[in-house]
Amino acid sequence: MKPTIYLFSMLTIAFLLLLGGIGIKAPIANEPQVHTVTIEKMKFIPQHLTVHKGDKVIWVNKDFILHDVTDEKNGKWTSKPFGKDETWSKIITQDEEYFCSLHKVMKGTIKISS
Numbered sequence: 001m002k003p004t005i006y007l008f009s010m011l012t013i014a015f016l017l018l019l020g021g022i023g024i025k026a027p028i029a030n031e032p033q034v035h036t037v038t039i040e041k042m043k044f045i046p047q048h049l050t051v052h053k054g055d056k057v058i059w060v061n062k063d064f065i066l067h068d069v070t071d072e073k074n075g076k077w078t079s080k081p082f083g084k085d086e087t088w089s090k091i092i093t094q095d096e097e098y099f100c101s102l103h104k105v106m107k108g109t110i111k112i113s114s
């Protein structure tokens with residue numbers, strides 16, 4: 001290999017590595033976030049949550065009794081009951097109003113921020 005070709009190859013590789021490095025470190029603007037709602041003392045905390053479309057919400061049950069997370073408007077989705085220290089998650093693509101179908105006073109909302 002001629003020295004000039006060798007040098008050019010090394011520079012190209014270095015440049016590609018640099019690009020790769022930048023690519024890994026650069027924050028991805030629309031990377032989905034994960035939000036946690038704690039279920040404690042018969043409440044969803046926070047009760048009202050704002051997320052970006054495509055974010056994931058994880059509900060964590062800290063009570064000793066079973067709870068669920070159910071679509072309040074038309075019952076389109078439900079977590080089914082889950083117990084202490086168990087979790088359930090959902091990808092949020094629209095505004096949601098939910099409740100615990102076992103304890104209907106427990107309510108929460110999720111709003112998509114624009």
Ligand SMILES: [Cu+2]
Pocket residue numbers: 066067068100101102103106
């Ligand atoms: Cu409940």
